[in-house]
Amino acid sequence: MPHLISRDTRPVILIPAYKPKVMILDVVRVVLASGVFHTVVCVDDGSGDEFANIFAELEALRVMVLRHAVNLGKGAALRTGLNHIANIWPNGVGVVTADADGQHLSQDIIAVGQALAANPGMLIMGCRTFGAHVPLRSRLGNIITRHVMRFFTGVDTRDTQTGLRGIPREFIPTLLRLSTSGYDFEMEMLVQCAEQGIVIQEIPISTVYIDENASSHFRPLTDSVAIYFVLLRHIANALITASLDYLVFACMLAFGYSIFAAIVAGRIVAGSFNFLIGKTLVFKSQRKPWRELMKYAVLVIFLMFLSYGAIMLMVERVGVSPYIAKFIVEFVVFFLSFSVQRLLIFGANQDKATATETDWNTYYGKRATSENPFRKITERMLLGILAGQRTPSFKTIMEFGGGDSCFYNAFRQRYPEVRYVVVDKSRKGIEKFLSKHSSENIEAIETDLLASPALPQCEVVYSVGLIEHFDQAGTAGIIKAHFDAVLPGGLVMITYPTPTWLYRIIRGAAELLGIWCFHDERPLLYPEVAGEVEKYGVVLNKKMNWFIGLTQEIILVRKFDANISSKA
Numbered sequence: 001m002p003h004l005i006s007r008d009t010r011p012v013i014l015i016p017a018y019k020p021k022v023m024i025l026d027v028v029r030v031v032l033a034s035g036v037f038h039t040v041v042c043v044d045d046g047s048g049d050e051f052a053n054i055f056a057e058l059e060a061l062r063v064m065v066l067r068h069a070v071n072l073g074k075g076a077a078l079r080t081g082l083n084h085i086a087n088i089w090p091n092g093v094g095v096v097t098a099d100a101d102g103q104h105l106s107q108d109i110i111a112v113g114q115a116l117a118a119n120p121g122m123l124i125m126g127c128r129t130f131g132a133h134v135p136l137r138s139r140l141g142n143i144i145t146r147h148v149m150r151f152f153t154g155v156d157t158r159d160t161q162t163g164l165r166g167i168p169r170e171f172i173p174t175l176l177r178l179s180t181s182g183y184d185f186e187m188e189m190l191v192q193c194a195e196q197g198i199v200i201q202e203i204p205i206s207t208v209y210i211d212e213n214a215s216s217h218f219r220p221l222t223d224s225v226a227i228y229f230v231l232l233r234h235i236a237n238a239l240i241t242a243s244l245d246y247l248v249f250a251c252m253l254a255f256g257y258s259i260f261a262a263i264v265a266g267r268i269v270a271g272s273f274n275f276l277i278g279k280t281l282v283f284k285s286q287r288k289p290w291r292e293l294m295k296y297a298v299l300v301i302f303l304m305f306l307s308y309g310a311i312m313l314m315v316e317r318v319g320v321s322p323y324i325a326k327f328i329v330e331f332v333v334f335f336l337s338f339s340v341q342r343l344l345i346f347g348a349n350q351d352k353a354t355a356t357e358t359d360w361n362t363y364y365g366k367r368a369t370s371e372n373p374f375r376k377i378t379e380r381m382l383l384g385i386l387a388g389q390r391t392p393s394f395k396t397i398m399e400f401g402g403g404d405s406c407f408y409n410a411f412r413q414r415y416p417e418v419r420y421v422v423v424d425k426s427r428k429g430i431e432k433f434l435s436k437h438s439s440e441n442i443e444a445i446e447t448d449l450l451a452s453p454a455l456p457q458c459e460v461v462y463s464v465g466l467i468e469h470f471d472q473a474g475t476a477g478i479i480k481a482h483f484d485a486v487l488p489g490g491l492v493m494i495t496y497p498t499p500t501w502l503y504r505i506i507r508g509a510a511e512l513l514g515i516w517c518f519h520d521e522r523p524l525l526y527p528e529v530a531g532e533v534e535k536y537g538v539v540l541n542k543k544m545n546w547f548i549g550l551t552q553e554i555i556l557v558r559k560f561d562a563n564i565s566s567k568a
Contacts, residue, residue: 010038011113011166012085013096016077017055018045020100025057027098030106032061036113038092039064042100043081046071074163075185079176086172093120095172099163108164108205115203116166123189123198124166126205127159145187155194156519157202161186164205171198238274242334245270249326259315259322263308271300303333358469358518360426364404374548378464379410382493385541385556386460389491394418396458398485400449400478401466403429408437421458423447423485449481450474461486462493465552467529468522475524476532483536483559492537492557498544499523500551507550526553533557 013031015024028040040063044055055065066080078097085095096113098104108126115124145160163186167175174196180188193200245266252262307329314325394415399405402422411420421443424430430444447453450470467478482492497503503523510516526542533539533555541556 008038008089009091009093010036011093011096011116012089013037013040013098013109013113014078014081014085015040015042015098015100016045016074016081016163017042017047017100018071018074018077019047019051020054021102022054023102024100025054025061027102027104027106027109028058028061028063031109031113034106034110034113036110036117037096038089041066041081041085043077044068045074045077073181073185075178075188076181078185079178079181082167082172083176086169086176090169092169093117094166094168096124096166097163103208104164105206105208111203111205112164112166115201116168119199119201121168121170121199122166122201123168123171123193125157125159125200125202126162126164126166127157127202128162128205128207129158155190155200156516157190157200159202160190162205165189168198171196238334241270241274242330244273246326246330250323253322259311260308263304263311267300267304307333358520360403360424361428363517364426364429364432375406377547378495378545378552379407381543381545381554382407382462382464382495383410383414385493385543385554386491388541389556394459396421396456397460397462398423398455398458400424400461400463400482400485402433402444404432404436407464408433408442417441419443419458421445421456423449423455425449450477452481452484455481455485457485457487457490459487459490460493461490464495465497467494468496468524469518469520470522472528475522475528479529479532480536483533486559488559488561490559491540492533492559493554494529494533494557495545495552495554496529497521497523498525498551498553500546502546502549503551524553526555529553529555536560 013028015028017024031037032040040058040061042055042058042063042065044051044065044067046068047055059065064084066084068077068080081097082095085092094116096109096116098109104126112124112126116122146157165186167189171192174192175185175189178185178188178192190200192198248266248269249262252265253259257265307326310329311322311325314320314328315322320328395417396419397411397415398421399407399411400423402408403424403426405422408420408422411418419441422430422433423445424433425446425448427446430446434444443456445453445455447455461482463478463482467475470478479494482494486492507516530539537557537559539555539557541554543554545552545554
């Protein structure tokens with residue numbers, strides 16, 4: 001009898017279960033009662049007769065139970081469930097996976113399901129915090145895996161091994177083709193996100209460990225080896241390239257050639273192999289080859305001279321054998337080369353590998369000062385652009401995203417009588433602003449600009465580095481909010497990062513070092529911004545701010561005297 005295909009678009013919960021805890025029953029009752037999910041599918045991964053009563057109770061709750069005759073591993077159970085769901089509920093938004101050991105609370109599962117429904121193209125990660133209360137083996141394993149994953153794939157997630165994930169429907173066919181069957185399946189999932197450019201959104205969940213995680217079926221040695229083998233496969237091209245380079249170098253030296261000639265020959269042979277395999281199989285870049293080839297050639301030449309200089313220094317000054325010097329130098333160059341290739345040459349897909357929403361309360365709380373030389377450069381440019389309008393003064397100025405404003409003092413000095421209004425959704429930012437500035441001519445408003453709040457209209461409305469922290473629809477909504485808050489004929493000034501080569505280098509380096517905190521920042525191109533602002537006004541000025549490194553474009557727009565809604 002053929003299965004009926006459901007038209008319900010709600011996500012389905014998938015629980016891979018090997019010797020599950022009885023508490024899973026209470027979790028299932030709550031999540032089904034929430035109305036967020038269409039149903040629950042559970043895969044009994046060979047748990048045995050001892051646990052048959054738990055699965056029988058799940059079926060009594062109308063959970064679809066699929067069975068493995070023997071234990072095949074978590075990855076295999078996930079693939080079995082994903083395949084079943086893809087066939088029976090092909091119209092659903094996706095699948096939320098949850099573990100059966102009681103570590104995922106019902107409210108967290110519901111939150112991931114809601115996030116997936118709101119962002120159907122993203123992989124949603126329910127991420128735990130690894131504080132001192134977390135068992136050492138889990139805390140240490142996550143720290144190591146997180147940094148290795150970030151270095152080799154560009155994916156930066158706080159919890160690489162979380163089993164609570166919202167998987168978009170379009171991603172399921174890719175996962176069904178994976179060959180991994182254990183805990184490494186979830187690591188492979190993250191690698192595939194990096195290769196396909198699937199955005200990862202993290203949401204915080206409770207960290208629950210019962211009896212020091214004694215119920216976990218994770219085998220520290222064998223499962224860790226399997227997990228890291230996923231990453232080893234991902235960098236196999238770089239390892240083979242390094243070996244090929246060293247082999248050619250050693251052969252050339254053995255035949256009497258100079259160190260320089262041996263290095264050049266090794267780079268030519270190994271570099272050609274590395275470029276072809278890196279482009280097609282490792283990074284899977286779809287860009288035009290000639291542009292990448294030129295950048296790769298520059299990288300090879302640079303690293304060749306760097307390697308030659310370091311080797312000669314070790315050989316002539318320290319007296320090290322050229323064979324040993326080559327090995328030591330190339331060990332360092334290996335990591336440098338791989339990082340540059342991932343970030344700057346083949347990194348088209350990694351640009352959007354992660355999109356964790358910026359925690360502005362934490363950002364404002366940790367920021368020691370709102371002033372630095374780069375912000376001084378920006379404020380001079382902003383005031384210079386406004387001065388170019390030859391308006392002697394303004395009575396009202398509004399700053400969007402102005403919590404703990406970096407620019408208030410400069411604007412107040414230039415326009416001492418102005419009424420200055422800051423708008424921000426971060427309470428911490430608003431509180432810091434008010435604690436620093438006390439005046440009858442200021443106003444601080446805590447609100448979400450996407451919620452269409454009623455704001456006082458001002459002569460100038462501006463924002464610095466705000467509109468890029470949203471998806472395309474959100475960016476359009478924030479731009480509209482600027483014009484809703486400005487008087488007819490008033491000025492709107494917006495700055496936003498744009499993906500120049502300088503921006504990419506600096507951001508790539510910051511991400512590699514783990515110091516980049518604006519993971520949802522989406523560098524914008526002018527046509528996207530112009531397409532929105534020109535609905536509401538006329539662009540008066542456009543200027544690029546190169547001097548701050550993370551390049552920002554600044555535009556000044558005058559709002560139409562009458563807001564022509566037909567253009568919106």
